[in-house]
Amino acid sequence: MVTTSAVQRNWPSKGSSKIPFWVYSDPDIYAQELEKIFYGPHWSYVGLEAEVPNKGDFKTTNIGERAVIITRADDGEIYVVENRCAHRGVKFCRKKLGNTAELVCPYHQWSYALDGSLLGVPLMRGVRRKGGMPQDFNKADHGLTRLRSERVNGVIWATFSDETPDFETYLGPRMFKHYSRVYSGKPLKVLGYNRQRIPANWKLMLENIKDSYHPGLLHVFFATFGLFRADQDSAVDVDDTGMHGILISRKGEQVKNEVTSQIRTFQDNLNLQDPRILDYKHEWDGPDTVGMITVFPSVILQQQVNSLSIRQILPRGPNEFDFIWTHFGYADDDEDMTTRRLRQANLFGPAGLVSADDGEIIEFAQDSLKTYGDSEVLAILGGHDVKCEDHIVTETAIRGMYRYYREIMGL
Amino acid sequence: MVQDLTWHEICVLADLEDEGVYGVELGGLPIAVYDVDGEIFATHDICTHGLARLSEGFLDGDLIECPLHQGLFNVKTGAPAGAPCTEAVRTFPVKCEGEKIFVAITEDAA
Numbered sequence: 207m208v209t210t211s212a213v214q215r216n217w218p219s220k221g222s223s224k225i226p227f228w229v230y231s232d233p234d235i236y237a238q239e240l241e242k243i244f245y246g247p248h249w250s251y252v253g254l255e256a257e258v259p260n261k262g263d264f265k266t267t268n269i270g271e272r273a274v275i276i277t278r279a280d281d282g283e284i285y286v287v288e289n290r291c292a293h294r295g296v297k298f299c300r301k302k303l304g305n306t307a308e309l310v311c312p313y314h315q316w317s318y319a320l321d322g323s324l325l326g327v328p329l330m331r332g333v334r335r336k337g338g339m340p341q342d343f344n345k346a347d348h349g350l351t352r353l354r355s356e357r358v359n360g361v362i363w364a365t366f367s368d369e370t371p372d373f374e375t376y377l378g379p380r381m382f383k384h385y386s387r388v389y390s391g392k393p394l395k396v397l398g399y400n401r402q403r404i405p406a407n408w409k410l411m412l413e414n415i416k417d418s419y420h421p422g423l424l425h426v427f428f429a430t431f432g433l434f435r436a437d438q439d440s441a442v443d444v445d446d447t448g449m450h451g452i453l454i455s456r457k458g459e460q461v462k463n464e465v466t467s468q469i470r471t472f473q474d475n476l477n478l479q480d481p482r483i484l485d486y487k488h489e490w491d492g493p494d495t496v497g498m499i500t501v502f503p504s505v506i507l508q509q510q511v512n513s514l515s516i517r518q519i520l521p522r523g524p525n526e527f528d529f530i531w532t533h534f535g536y537a538d539d540d541e542d543m544t545t546r547r548l549r550q551a552n553l554f555g556p557a558g559l560v561s562a563d564d565g566e567i568i569e570f571a572q573d574s575l576k577t578y579g580d581s582e583v584l585a586i587l588g589g590h591d592v593k594c595e596d597h598i599v600t601e602t603a604i605r606g607m608y609r610y611y612r613e614i615m616g617l
Numbered sequence: 618m619v620q621d622l623t624w625h626e627i628c629v630l631a632d633l634e635d636e637g638v639y640g641v642e643l644g645g646l647p648i649a650v651y652d653v654d655g656e657i658f659a660t661h662d663i664c665t666h667g668l669a670r671l672s673e674g675f676l677d678g679d680l681i682e683c684p685l686h687q688g689l690f691n692v693k694t695g696a697p698a699g700a701p702c703t704e705a706v707r708t709f710p711v712k713c714e715g716e717k718i719f720v721a722i723t724e725d726a727a
Binding site: 307308315317319325326327328329330331333334335345 | 635636667669673674675682683684685686687688700701
């Protein structure tokens, strides 16, 4: 799949406001990212409790490139186990969602309980006293690998590492407060999924959401109809590590000023025929109408007006990732609110009025990044440091992520 | 309720000597025959959990362990006695005449 580069990589400049192109395409760097980031001391998003509400329910997904299964066992607990038979390593569970009494690998019919413990091994004692497993074979030693997991206000997180701090500590107090706004513990309800494969490096998707510079510029839909404009009240928050960030926006009275007048597509005489796609019904405390959280390294938690989505990143080599969108609401939403959330979800997903631009532009970025290894990306808007800002004309959240990235990758 | 049983000769005691369990077919019906300390029992031969022959399993006292997933049944009653088996296996009346073993095919209890 990938060729090995023997090049010893050194970050070409100080700080994190310039990012070498090779971090987006070098196969060695990618292999290290899987080990140090996705399989290292970080929490990855795996699913919602609402996806496995009943005993026997399961869902399959990935952390990095490794396949995992989320189950609701007979004891009502949620487990995250590797989707990898303990016998020959087969990724045996192929359904995305389902309900089952036990997990069975089709190759040799090894069967597991929903908590991952090994139940049955065909011909364990041989046949007619011939063959079979050796005397020292103990089923307790051969279950599915169980990951550490946490259920945090309806969301399930998992990690391969014993060193990952608890989830709340991992997010830090500022980011956990933002997280708890939408994920307050109110039961959630899944409304649907989108799936797409984007031919770009996985980090570009996180950067795209941390990049508060582009929304009013790239997304002509936003600029044209005034959902997101550079002059509106907004903020960027990062946690102390720089790993995570949030882009906040507050829809309000806007005036044409110097910033928006620079945007060619801004036309205040254009109106949507059906403005309900942007209509915000107040439901959370405070004035924020947009909150886009990046939880490093696996996920974007998105609230845009009343639409709620989770965008999960599943890397597939340095030049490609799968992007899984889960659209959801609250279990007690009335029909009107569900319709509102679904209508607004048309902005997002692979063909969304807004999000289609992101998938395409990071593909264009990758086309270039992979062919000029020694060049550098600029992330200098707003300076060179990492800090919380009360405006969005900054790339500070990108610098935050790369400050942390250099540390964890030893670059 | 007494019913006249029709007895079918299916095997002899010597068949059970090696393993204590022996599988036969009677008109397409798979039957497992067990020797529990000299007392003979019979059940349907197919596990109620996975598709496997109990007669290829391991008899320990009055418990038969399915070779596929190590589920257990009590051969005297057919009752499930260990995960992942949860559904009873059908049992049949047995009688011996000398070396010969006979079973009767009764309807399942209603």
